[in-house]
Amino acid sequence: VFLALIYFVGLSVAQPQRLERDIPPVHHAPNREFHMIDVNLHLKFDLNKKEVYGSAVETIVPLRVDYDSVRLDAVDMRIEKVAMGDKILGFRYDGKNLVIGLDRKYEPDDTLTYTVVYSTVPKKGIFFVLPDTAYPGRVPQIWSQSEMEDARNWFPCHDYPDDFVKSSITARVPDDWVVVSNGILKRVEDHPADRTKTFQWIEDKPHVIYLISIVAGKYSIVRDKWDDIPIYYYVPFEDRAYAKQNFSHTSDILKFYSSVTGYKYPWQKLSLSTVSDFTYGGMENVSAITLTDATIHSVDAEPQISSTGLIAHEIAHQWFGDLLTCRTWSNAWLNEGFATYFEALYGKHAFGDDHFAFEMYNNQKQVLEADKLERRPTVYNRYYDAVDLFGPYIYARGADILNMLRGVIGDRLFYKAIKYYVNKFQHQNVDTHDFENAVREATGYNLYWFFEEWAYKAGHPVFDVSHRYDSTAQKVLLKVQQTQTVDSLTPVYRMPVDVYIVTPSEKILEKVWVDSTVNSYAFNVPEKPLMVNFDEDNYLLKEVTFKKSTDELGYQLTHDPNAAGRIWAASQLSNRKGDDAVKFLSNAALNDKFWGVRVECLNSLEHISDLSSDKVFKDALHDKDQRVQVAAINALAKRRASSSEKLLEDLFEKSSNYYVKAAAVRALAEVEGRTAMPFIEKALNLNSHQEVIRSSALKALEEIDSSKAYEFAARFAQYGMPPSLRLQAIAALSRLEPGSEKTLSLLKKYTTDPYIWARLVAITSLGRIGNPGIIPLLQRKEKEEVDGRLKEAARRAIWMIETREKSSGNEG
Numbered sequence: 001v002f003l004a005l006i007y008f009v010g011l012s013v014a015q016p017q018r019l020e021r022d023i024p025p026v027h028h029a030p031n032r033e034f035h036m037i038d039v040n041l042h043l044k045f046d047l048n049k050k051e052v053y054g055s056a057v058e059t060i061v062p063l064r065v066d067y068d069s070v071r072l073d074a075v076d077m078r079i080e081k082v083a084m085g086d087k088i089l090g091f092r093y094d095g096k097n098l099v100i101g102l103d104r105k106y107e108p109d110d111t112l113t114y115t116v117v118y119s120t121v122p123k124k125g126i127f128f129v130l131p132d133t134a135y136p137g138r139v140p141q142i143w144s145q146s147e148m149e150d151a152r153n154w155f156p157c158h159d160y161p162d163d164f165v166k167s168s169i170t171a172r173v174p175d176d177w178v179v180v181s182n183g184i185l186k187r188v189e190d191h192p193a194d195r196t197k198t199f200q201w202i203e204d205k206p207h208v209i210y211l212i213s214i215v216a217g218k219y220s221i222v223r224d225k226w227d228d229i230p231i232y233y234y235v236p237f238e239d240r241a242y243a244k245q246n247f248s249h250t251s252d253i254l255k256f257y258s259s260v261t262g263y264k265y266p267w268q269k270l271s272l273s274t275v276s277d278f279t280y281g282g283m284e285n286v287s288a289i290t291l292t293d294a295t296i297h298s299v300d301a302e303p304q305i306s307s308t309g310l311i312a313h314e315i316a317h318q319w320f321g322d323l324l325t326c327r328t329w330s331n332a333w334l335n336e337g338f339a340t341y342f343e344a345l346y347g348k349h350a351f352g353d354d355h356f357a358f359e360m361y362n363n364q365k366q367v368l369e370a371d372k373l374e375r376r377p378t379v380y381n382r383y384y385d386a387v388d389l390f391g392p393y394i395y396a397r398g399a400d401i402l403n404m405l406r407g408v409i410g411d412r413l414f415y416k417a418i419k420y421y422v423n424k425f426q427h428q429n430v431d432t433h434d435f436e437n438a439v440r441e442a443t444g445y446n447l448y449w450f451f452e453e454w455a456y457k458a459g460h461p462v463f464d465v466s467h468r469y470d471s472t473a474q475k476v477l478l479k480v481q482q483t484q485t486v487d488s489l490t491p492v493y494r495m496p497v498d499v500y501i502v503t504p505s506e507k508i509l510e511k512v513w514v515d516s517t518v519n520s521y522a523f524n525v526p527e528k529p530l531m532v533n534f535d536e537d538n539y540l541l542k543e544v545t546f547k548k549s550t551d552e553l554g555y556q557l558t559h560d561p562n563a564a565g566r567i568w569a570a571s572q573l574s575n576r577k578g579d580d581a582v583k584f585l586s587n588a589a590l591n592d593k594f595w596g597v598r599v600e601c602l603n604s605l606e607h608i609s610d611l612s613s614d615k616v617f618k619d620a621l622h623d624k625d626q627r628v629q630v631a632a633i634n635a636l637a638k639r640r641a642s643s644s645e646k647l648l649e650d651l652f653e654k655s656s657n658y659y660v661k662a663a664a665v666r667a668l669a670e671v672e673g674r675t676a677m678p679f680i681e682k683a684l685n686l687n688s689h690q691e692v693i694r695s696s697a698l699k700a701l702e703e704i705d706s707s708k709a710y711e712f713a714a715r716f717a718q719y720g721m722p723p724s725l726r727l728q729a730i731a732a733l734s735r736l737e738p739g740s741e742k743t744l745s746l747l748k749k750y751t752t753d754p755y756i757w758a759r760l761v762a763i764t765s766l767g768r769i770g771n772p773g774i775i776p777l778l779q780r781k782e783k784e785e786v787d788g789r790l791k792e793a794a795r796r797a798i799w800m801i802e803t804r805e806k807s808s809g810n811e812g
Contacts, residue, residue, distance in 0.1 A: 001147050001336070001390065002281035002313050024382040029328045030160055033071065034060040037111070038166040039212065041155055045142060045173065050128040051121045056155045059113040062106050070100040070114065073152035073159040075125075080117040089114065098156050116156045123786045125153025126214070129276045134720030139236045140177075141217035143275040143290060145283055146210040148329060148386035157209050161325050162429055164206035172198045173216045180215040180234050182207070182286045184268050203286055205267065206427050208325045213285035215273040226251035229265055234273040239296045246296060246307040247272055249350060253315045256349050257342065262419030263426065266323045272311065277723070279756060279787070282310050284317030284339070294690055294724070301689035304627060304659040308350070309343055316342035319422060327429035330381035332389055333455070334430055337378070337398015344399060354594035357538065357563040360403055363396040364541050368460065370396075375458035375489050379432050384795075385788025400541040401454045407539030408450060408496055409443055417442040432456075449494055454541075459490030461514075465534045465546040469525070476501055476529055478521045480514055484543075492517055500536035502559070503527045509536065530555050538564035550576050554584035557601075566592065567600045574604035582609045586616045595625040602628070606635040614641045621647055626655075630663045637667035645672055652679055658688040662696035669700035676700065684712065691725035698725075698732060710736045717746065719753060727761050734765035744771065751781055759785070760793050767797025770804045 042055040060070065075096055082089045082100050090101040098116070106112060129141040144154060152159040169181040175190065175197045183203030190197055203212075215234065222243040224231035231250055233243040250272070258264045267287035278292040291314070295307045320338035340363065348356030370376075370392040378397050383389050406414040420442035421435055436451045462484040468477050478499060482492055494515040501508040503525060512521050533556070534546055548556070550573070557569040570588065573581045582605065589601035602620055605613065617639075620632035633651065636644045648671065652664035665683040668676035683697035698716065701709040713736060715721070716729035730750055737743045747769070750762035763781055766774050775798055782794035 036165045040168045043171040053119045056116045067106045072098045072156040074098040074156035075153045077118045077120040084114045122153045125150035143215045144213045161208040167212045168202040170200040178219050180273050182288050207286045211286040226254040230269045232271040249308045261422045263422045282314040284314045289314045297689045312346040313339045313343040324425045324430050327431045329386040331431045333378045333394040333398035336394045340395045341399035341402040354563040358596040361564040363399050366392040366396040377458045378455045387788040413443045460541045461493040463544040467532045469528045476523045476525045480519045498536040500533040501529050502531040550580050566597045570601045570604045574607045598628045599631040602631045626657045633663040633667045637670040662692045666696045666700045669703045691722050695728040730761045738769045763793045767800040
């Protein structure tokens, strides 16, 4: 599952990190009493009632002797009948657990098939997105989202990822709809009498239960192909023109992953379906990926918005997560860390080394930021809801672990181990020990120490590095200290590290082992080096202080082959005073070959240069990459640069890029104040990808007329406005008038909004306002919400309010 929930600029609704305020309960895998061979679902829907009518035909093999009852997970269902062939079976049902009494005792070599006839109005697991009075033009859809344990909300099952089943879905829908599901479409049957159609999809290769899916609605189908694998893009008719453009890398991704895993794409077809109001960015359902429709975009949203990373992540899951699936949620990094890393590897293949280095730099940055709030092992079984685990420790840190593993054993052995692992465990559950053993069996390396410090422990090394050149001995002397707090969670790290030394006449690469709090090394170098790099390819997840002169940093910024190294040099130069630092950063900001380095140089330059350096930012407004243009616009805005008004006005009027326009209107508010009002008013009426321009105009208005901004925020927040704009507006209410009764009343209302993310933003905003009187409402939200992310948001909001109250009391 892809966690970039919503592509809204300046607003994060992803799962926040839990601060160290409580210890969640331990979760172990539940007992499993049977192996489920197959699940065959027959579904009909009442669109008016948003009700599912189902018949689940399931075949199981008992794992116990004298087996006389089947326990299934089934939430809020009306059980009509349970039968085995012609025999009606008795059952007990408490709203969560269905216990079927069998006709006799069965043994582990028996196979039995039963049918459960049921109906449900699900609160999650399956969702109805239908037109209403507020959104009359909404395209009707039904879609499922079963990860982590939500399949139980739309069919009875053993709802845990520790069993592999085959599946089929037969669904009857209006005759102008299509149905997309796992596997191959076996038949479509027309029913003219009631203007419906039946679609039957069969997936005959085993997979875990949460990967069973259905998407139904009014769709256009765009066809593609890789090798002998048919590819289908299911998008609403109005998005048809964008499908091939947005998903153009799909066939190449299949080819790349088939090569590097040594296992051809495992399923019979691949479909990508976009849905409205999706609860994630994407979901890797077997052969039938579901994507948020927020990923659909025109060229005017590029390069800031791209679907390639999203689909590369979800397609990587077709191997890591689908073909092989974590046995317990505590091992979910084997799904998400692998998908995140292989997404980055595809980026390296498609877009080059700098792209990959930048992706991994940002993954490391995510983990380092998360570690400031909470150190958590990657393999971890403490949570309230399994979704609590789905954050940087399994995505970004999981990818970092794989990158470090590749650094330790090298490219050839890394891919040998991956191929061995995939082939050995195809269509099976895996845990971290399985992967560790596969690496050992494939390469001969016993890397118990590596997995112990990176998968089972938490934190990261903090290095203090220094070097000097001994011209008499002709040696570079390098000293490395580990300064992190060492405790039961965070060890003294043991890792091989590449040291890269560049002199006027040669380049030297040395591998050293760091394995204690202080390590010293000496390298034979015949002349004074121009550059000494510690961890040359930035494999290590780390913080590092490396004392270098301004000239050394300037040389590294100009010549380091790794983009992450150049970015690090830029960040260090931002702390230096003087013309030389400005000169190095200015040159790289305009001339570095990679856009990400140019952006980071502009960000660094913003902190140190005087007003005479504004020319660099103005020149960067003409960069060929609009992401750099946005960074330059933001820098000019923060500096309130004189004589930039006309440049910003021209960009707003003439640029076709939505994100450039959005940045320009905010910058104009900073630079011109109330004079910018005509541009803000124009921006408030411009449509754009995910309402980025209108949202930025609202923020611009906050700067110069908070009263008017509040009026717009209150209007934009209403149900019926574009969802992405609503979220920005709801958040704005709490910023503009946090203490007003009107704001409190509106936020309370939005905690019961039909749109899940509106509820989340409202709950979060209430926590920031900090009114103790709202705690009972937040306690109800924690109890009543069915999505774990909203429960956690309510817990966090309560904690923020209580902490603020305690702090105020102490100050008093």
